[in-house]
Amino acid sequence: MSHTAHIRSHRKPRPRSASTLALRAGVAGGVLSTIAVAGSAGPANAEPVTETIEMPALTLESPALATAVALSAESTQQAALDAQLQTQENAAATKAAKAAKKAKDEAVRKAEAEKKAEEAARAEAQERASRSSERTTLSARSTSTPSGSVGTVISFLKAQLGDAYVMGATGPNAWDCSSLVQAAYRQVGVDLPRVSQDQSVAGTQVSLDNVQVGDILYWGGAGSAYHVGVYIGDGQYLDAANPSKGVVIQDLSGYPASGAVRVL
Template identity: 85%
Template sequence: MSHTAHIRSHRKPRQSASKLALRAGVAGGVLSTIAVAASAGPANAEPVTETIEMPALSLGTTDLASAVALSAETNQQAALDLDLRVQENVAAQKAAKDAKKAQQEAERKAEAKEKAEAAARADAAAQDRASRSDERTTLSASGSGQSSSSNASGSVGTVIAFLKAQLGDAYVMGATGPNAWDCSSLVQAAYRQVGVDLPRVSQDQSLAGTPVSLDNLQVGDILYWGGAGSAYHTGVYIGDGQYLDAANPSKGVVIQDLSGYPASGAVRVL
């Protein structure tokens, strides 16, 4: 051992095996390249005697830490993106589920409302039928011996009021209201107001109730033109020698005098 070996300043710094290997590899590769180039030259060329030493390549600790940090950051960002997509999918599925539930609830409410309205209509119809039945019973019990003024103040008054409310409406064959009528549909609708169900056509209406003489007419009696059972027109006597009817397309619903168009007969239903 040299007598100066123990002196620290005379020692050469040690290099890691990886750095030495890397430097040797690079240098060897460069020298090999130079040697090949030299051998490829002219045969009489002078040999290369200059030695070129390449700088050593090294990967420092700082660069390695930066690379590791960049890789970790990339992985973290990928994980965040994946988590965001998962959350978006969950939110979309929840929104679709909530929308479906809301639609089902709306349909349920609509169905319940429709059922309630149908029940209300059925109840109203039942009450109307009961009311008409009670009025028919009252009319039957009152008999047919009431005076004209007494009838006019009761159910007959309702009939006449309904008829006068239709004055000016159009006459249309086969129409049944509310703004257009033919003769028999108007008479039928008027008596329906007091619970009396008359036949639809004039021929049958001329046979309804009790036949009465034209000299003994009372307000509310049904007048007909033509034979009983074969009548072609009907109207209602309103007193003072007048009647109300859906006359024809040119006149519509009007009040007329019996003297101008005398009836063939009459029947009494109230």
């Protein structure tokens, strides 16, 4: 016997397992699934028993799956639309709130401006009424107006009673001391200098004991006076006094003049 000859194994053939379960799933176009079950252990040459079960296939063409997918897509689309609508509503609400606040602020500003304008108009009306009353009172206190050129000067001065005092103003409703005196004498053709210093030396110097109606009174030195007025008689003079008084009639006893000049 050749050394390379096949020597039969002395092992006994191993018996097959008591049962064998084989699951074979095949999807061919999603149509069938097959389950094969082997029979009980037996002789090696026993024929297997095969049972074929047809199972429903789930494909995208399945009505149930298609409906579920459609519902899911519709739900997702609706959620997106709802979110977009909510965003638009929030933006519109914010814009409306800003517009309402702006309109309210504008209304408040307008109301405040109107209130201030009304208060200013009321104050101006009261001031005019006060000036008119003061002018009437001062006219009643004043002495009788002389005739001639002096009378013309005094009449002009009394017509300005109650006007405002404003430094540098030259009328017709506001004056400083020297512009009022200059304007009064211009009514009779006398052209006086513009400032107090020059007016205090514009005519003939007279003593305060001999002062007459129509003479110019000055305060300070002759040629360096800081204020002027016009004597109207009975120890009184008329002048554009200061911003708080305006054009008034005052008593010399309360504010004695430094000197006087006569130009008429």
